[in-house]
Amino acid sequence: MVVHFPIALLVTAVVFEALALWRRSERLRTTSLDMLVVGVLSAGVAIVTGHMAEEAAERAGIPEQVLELHETPAFVAFWIFLALLGLRLAIRRELVREKPVLSLALGLAGVMVLLVASYFGGDLVYGFGAGVVLK
Helix, strand or coil, X not given: CCCHHHHHHHHHHHHHHHHHHHHCCHHHHHHHHHHHHHHHHHHHHHHHHHHHHHHHHHHCCCCHHHHHHHHHHHHHHHXXXXXXXXXXXXXXXXXXXXXXXXXXXXXXXXXHHHHHHHHHXXXXXXXXXXXXXXX
């Protein structure tokens, strides 16, 4: 259940980044950064809960290769969004010159990888029954 928050927040942060670039709006850019901060923090929580769920999934007989198909792109997406957050904070503190197209490109790459991780995460739940409790 925790994974839906970072997915929604990180994708929406990139949408706001695109709107900010298109509209030349500092308010939209600030909103994008705020969502990015909360999205990265919630992704950290999702990683922790994912590790706990991985152990249960292995005990339930789900093959490790299937788990890795989700885990690898999820980690890559996390690091991409963490790098984007670092870049955005460096720009805000004027340590790096602003390059909005670079921020948007990095965000779009993160969304693509996140979509791959989400697909395989859904396959774990709906295809293999990971995390499903039957009564």
